[in-house]
Structure formats: C-alpha cells, structure tokens
Amino acid sequence: MRGIAASVLVVSIALATAGAGLILHQKLKPAPVPTPAAPVAGLPSGPPDEKTPPVPGPVVATTECADNPRALGVSRIVEVDTTGGPGFGFEHFKQHDFLRDKEVVLTFDDGPWPHNTPAVLAALAAHCLKATFFPIGKHAAWHPEILRQVAEAGHTIGSHTWSHATLSRKSRQDAIREIEMGASAVRLAAGAPTAPFFRFPALRHAPDMLAYLGQRNIAIFSCDMDSFDFTMRKPEQVVRSVMTKLEKHGKGIVLLHDFQRATSQALPELLHQLEANGYRIVHMVPKAPLQTIAQFDEMLSRNNQLAVVSAGHGSTVVRTIREAPH
Numbered sequence: 260m261r262g263i264a265a266s267v268l269v270v271s272i273a274l275a276t277a278g279a280g281l282i283l284h285q286k287l288k289p290a291p292v293p294t295p296a297a298p299v300a301g302l303p304s305g306p307p308d309e310k311t312p313p314v315p316g317p318v319v320a321t322t323e324c325a326d327n328p329r330a331l332g333v334s335r336i337v338e339v340d341t342t343g344g345p346g347f348g349f350e351h352f353k354q355h356d357f358l359r360d361k362e363v364v365l366t367f368d369d370g371p372w373p374h375n376t377p378a379v380l381a382a383l384a385a386h387c388l389k390a391t392f393f394p395i396g397k398h399a400a401w402h403p404e405i406l407r408q409v410a411e412a413g414h415t416i417g418s419h420t421w422s423h424a425t426l427s428r429k430s431r432q433d434a435i436r437e438i439e440m441g442a443s444a445v446r447l448a449a450g451a452p453t454a455p456f457f458r459f460p461a462l463r464h465a466p467d468m469l470a471y472l473g474q475r476n477i478a479i480f481s482c483d484m485d486s487f488d489f490t491m492r493k494p495e496q497v498v499r500s501v502m503t504k505l506e507k508h509g510k511g512i513v514l515l516h517d518f519q520r521a522t523s524q525a526l527p528e529l530l531h532q533l534e535a536n537g538y539r540i541v542h543m544v545p546k547a548p549l550q551t552i553a554q555f556d557e558m559l560s561r562n563n564q565l566a567v568v569s570a571g572h573g574s575t576v577v578r579t580i581r582e583a584p585h
C-alpha cells in the first residue's frame with residue numbers, strides 16, 4: 260500500500276509567515292464539559308432531531324486562554340488539500356512529511372463516547388488545543404450531542420467507517436457503504452461541515468478503497484506512531500507509550516482513542532509532559548469540507564441538506580495557514 264499516491268501528488272509546504280502570531284489570540288478558555296447522554300442500546304436510534312437548527316461551523320475563538328499560563332496552545336495550523344486522496348502517517352505513507360522536529364498532531368479515534376470524549380475535550384480545552392477526531396458513524400448516531408461539542412470546540416472531524424468494519428474483508432460495495440454511511444452519519448451528527456479525512460479501522464488499508472477515496476478526494480490518515488492505548492487500562496501506560504515513541508521519532512501524528520477511558524484520564528498528564536518537553540501541537544484543517552453523497556445522507560435522514568462546496572485543485576497539498584512565533 261505504500262507509495263499509493265506518490266504518482267499523482269506533489270507536496271509543497273508553504274510557510275505562511277504572515278499569519279505568525281495569530282494563534283496566540285485564538286487560545287480558548289476551557290470549555291464546559293458537556294453532560295454525556297445515556298447510551299442507546301442496540302442499533303442506532305436514527306438521525307438526530309431534524310428540527311434542531313444546524314450548529315455553525317468550527318468556532319474561531321478570540322478569547323485568551325488565560326486560566327493556564329502553561330497551556331500548550333496550537334503552534335501551527337496546516338491546511339490539507341485532499342484532492343486525489345493523499346495519504347498521511349509514516350506507518351503507511353511516506354509522501355507528505357509536513358511536520359517539523361518536535362511537532363505533534365493529536366488524533367482521536369472511535370468516539371464519540373460518553374464521559375471519555377468529553378474528558379478529552381476538557382483536557383484539550385485546558386491547553387487551548389485543537390485535535391483531529393475520527394468518529395465511528397454508529398457512535399455518532401448514538402451520541403450526536405457529544406460530537407456537536409467536538410465540532411463546537413473547533414476540532415477537525417473526519418470519519419472512521421459506519422461500524423468499524425475491516426474493509427479489506429468486505430466486498431467493494433459493502434466497503435463503500437461503510438465509508439460513505441460513516442461519513443454521512445458523522446456529518447449529520449456533527450451539525451457542521453466535517454473534513455474529507457478518513458482513517459481505516461485497525462489501519463488495514465484495502466487497496467481498492469485507497470483508490471476509491473482518491474476519487475472521492477478524501478485524505479487517508481494512518482499515523483506516525485500508534486499509542487496502542489486500546490490495550491492499556493492505566494493512564495500512566497498511555498502517557499509512557501506516547502512519550503517514549505515521540506522521544507524516538509522526534510515528531511509525529513499520534514493515534515489515540517477518545518473512546519478509551521484510560522486515554523481520557525491520561526490526557527491532562529500527557530499534555531503536561533508534551534509541554535514540559537518542548538513539543539508543539541499542529542492542527543490540521545481541510546482546504547475544503549467533505550462532500551457527502553446524497554444516497555447515503557438519505558439513508559440517514561430524509562431532509563438532510565448539506566452544503567455543496569467544490570474541492571480545490573491547487574498544487575499545495577499541505578500549507579501553513581497560521582503560525583505562532585517561536
């Protein structure tokens with residue numbers, strides 16, 4: 260699977276120094292922890308209340324994050340052009356090495372989930388940070404109010420299939436259905452534009468789906484280091500895993516799970532250690548939002564209206580759009 264996108268993509272990273280300093284004004288005060296709803300047993304209970312007005316897009320906060328003088332803050336925002344479905348994460352894709360030394364991208368999979376996702380959001384807010392979430396469609400359908408909190412906090416939201424199926428074991432038709440229903444369900448639950456970012460469950464990349472995502476202009480995210488937090492019950496294990504791997508690699512896209520309790524408990528200490536060790540957090544945003552497919556939206560909601568925004572075709576796949584001074 261390696262090198263799958265190399266022939267069609269050229270990366271160039273533009274450093275928009277004109278944006279330097281803007282991030283300091285973007286720091287957020289810690290967001291209130293949302294109250295998780297009780298999980299709904301069984302199959303998804305359907306789309307959220309269609310009468311609920313849509314939540315505006317990602318919040319651009321202007322308040323200072325004054326409560327924590329040692330807050331990490333976002334050091335750089337990079338915009339990802341997903342045209343052609345570029346792959347990221349050195350565990351599988353080598354083309355786009357956009358991170359500098361000591362830079363970290365935090366990614367969280369498998370949510371939204373009561374208690375754990377809100378705890379992750381609170382820990383990120385306390386450090387004025389933005390991360391990328393890869394929710395599962397079913398979980399989004401069960402807990403849309405939690406996913407809305409993720410969107411309202413300004414995090415980037417991709418998707419991670421409808422039911423966390425291993426796509427390499429599915430027929431083409433079923434695999435596409437998993438991807439598209441997941442993407443539509445997450446978009447609908449978020450109540451705001453989502454990113455054309457996708458992560459394969461268990462990082463099992465089905466070759467035909469890599470090609471499909473390329474045609475859909477959806478970027479594929481593996482990771483630079485997998486925390487394996489899903490194997491851990493103690494928060495300190497999660498902290499040690501991430502810090503040890505970062506020490507070895509020096510930078511990277513880190514895979515964590517907001518679904519996991521130990522991870523949600525580990526996050527305050529993990530962020531503290533990242534700050535203490537001089538790491539800087541990079542926030543990835545898409546150049547254009549995800550365009551879902553009507554057929555799959557309609558499977559989830561008869562009246563769902565989604566914005567249609569044409570994808571850009573610029574030559575820059577990843578570029579800095581804002582940066583704090585060092």
Ligand SMILES: [Zn+2]
Pocket residue numbers: 368369419423460461
């Ligand atoms: Zn997963």
